Amino acid sequence: MRVIKRLACLGAIAFSTLGWAADPGITDTSITLGMSAPLSGPNGAYGQDMRQTIQTYFEQVNKSGGINGRKLELVALDDGYETEKTLSNTKTLLNEKHAFALLAYYGSSPTTEAMNTVFGPAKVPLVGTISGATSLREPIASNPNSRYMFNVRASYADETEAIVNQMVSLGLKSVAVLYQNDGFGKSGLDGVTAALKKHGLTPSAVGTVERNSVDISKALEPISKANPQAVIMVTLYKPTAAFVKAMKKSGQNPMFMTLSPVGTEQLIQELGADARGIGISQVVPYPWNDIIPVVREYQRLINKPGAYSYYGMEAYLMARTMVEGLRRAGKDLSREKLQSALESLNNVDFGGYRINYGNNGRLGSRYVELTVVGPGGKILK
Numbered sequence: 001m002r003v004i005k006r007l008a009c010l011g012a013i014a015f016s017t018l019g020w021a022a023d024p025g026i027t028d029t030s031i032t033l034g035m036s037a038p039l040s041g042p043n044g045a046y047g048q049d050m051r052q053t054i055q056t057y058f059e060q061v062n063k064s065g066g067i068n069g070r071k072l073e074l075v076a077l078d079d080g081y082e083t084e085k086t087l088s089n090t091k092t093l094l095n096e097k098h099a100f101a102l103l104a105y106y107g108s109s110p111t112t113e114a115m116n117t118v119f120g121p122a123k124v125p126l127v128g129t130i131s132g133a134t135s136l137r138e139p140i141a142s143n144p145n146s147r148y149m150f151n152v153r154a155s156y157a158d159e160t161e162a163i164v165n166q167m168v169s170l171g172l173k174s175v176a177v178l179y180q181n182d183g184f185g186k187s188g189l190d191g192v193t194a195a196l197k198k199h200g201l202t203p204s205a206v207g208t209v210e211r212n213s214v215d216i217s218k219a220l221e222p223i224s225k226a227n228p229q230a231v232i233m234v235t236l237y238k239p240t241a242a243f244v245k246a247m248k249k250s251g252q253n254p255m256f257m258t259l260s261p262v263g264t265e266q267l268i269q270e271l272g273a274d275a276r277g278i279g280i281s282q283v284v285p286y287p288w289n290d291i292i293p294v295v296r297e298y299q300r301l302i303n304k305p306g307a308y309s310y311y312g313m314e315a316y317l318m319a320r321t322m323v324e325g326l327r328r329a330g331k332d333l334s335r336e337k338l339q340s341a342l343e344s345l346n347n348v349d350f351g352g353y354r355i356n357y358g359n360n361g362r363l364g365s366r367y368v369e370l371t372v373v374g375p376g377g378k379i380l381k
Contacts, residue, residue, distance in 0.1 A: 025100025034099030039078035050315035086110035108133035108183030120145025128318030132156035160191030188234030293351030
């Protein structure tokens with residue numbers, strides 16, 4: 001009888017151990033979170049800014065006792081803004097680095113592919129990605145993998161509608177579009193087209209540029225030929241800068257507008273004086289505004305006025321959302337409990353920025369405001 005009891009006890013211990021092992025990345029003292037973003041190449045500045053902000057915030061959380069006694073550890077891998085590398089990184093993070101959950105990805109096509117082929121099927125939550133693409137906001141009923149994608153920013157449809165409404169209010173009717181030839185650019189183009197349609201308009205010209213390229217020659221011809229009153233650029237900072245310079249060199253100076261992923265600070269640095277007058281939609285609060293509580297917290301965290309940025313502000317909000325979910329999930333942590341905790345974030349106010357999820361919603365936020373580059377590269381609201 002004693003032998004049977006001992007075997008039963010050992011079996012229970014083994015079952016418990018296996019149950020714990022089912023969710024990697026958790027120990028009695030730590031929680032490992034994985035990140036994939038460009039840390040090198042043309043867009044490396046974006047990922048570096050995000051990683052630095054998140055690491056600094058995690059250090060702050062850890063000094064205060066961590067999450068229910070566990071310290072946060074970030075494993076960030078470089079994907080160069082390439083889809084195949086993002087997929088490879090995600091597999092590495094889950095299978096080799098044993099990440100418990102994922103945080104702060106980058107890009108529409110890379111994140112969509114990772115969601116549908118890796119972390120979605122594995123039922124691992126991802127909080128935040130630099131993308132407003134529709135493909136990451138599909139209803140869970142039509143794409144079960146969407147359940148594991150917790151967006152923190154507004155969609156490109158939200159951004160483009162705000163831009164188009166502003167242009168139309170100024171009496172502009174001839175609006176061209178420059179877009180990046182991938183999920184990011186196409187989603188932005190769709191948003192612009194839909195917003196223009198509401199006003200009985202269509203794009204006056206369309207041009208495209210390949211991802212990670214600054215060759216805008218094919219886009220320049222049709223757009224400059226249309227002589228538009230305005231151009232909406234769904235591109236990142238290097239091709240955006242190349243296009244603006246080329247348009248001005250050709251003698252055209254329409255109203256230029258671009259979306260938040262462009263990288264406001266990087267674009268200003270790249271263009272110098274030529275950046276003046278460019279409008280940029282933003283999906284997080286103005287990082288230099290110390291009136292909004294969540295911005296003050298971000299500023300205290302960074303503690304270097306010259307280092308404040310929109311990408312840093314967004315990374316901070318992603319990390320805040322993850323930490324709130326982990327805290328709500330409790331000490332007996334599991335991926336499913338984190339999933340449920342994140343779904344419980346309904347209209348949560350971080351101090352001037354609200355996150356709203358639910359059993360069926362993953363939009364996160366619809367916050368959009370328009371800014372313009374002023375004299376000396378100063379960003380004006």
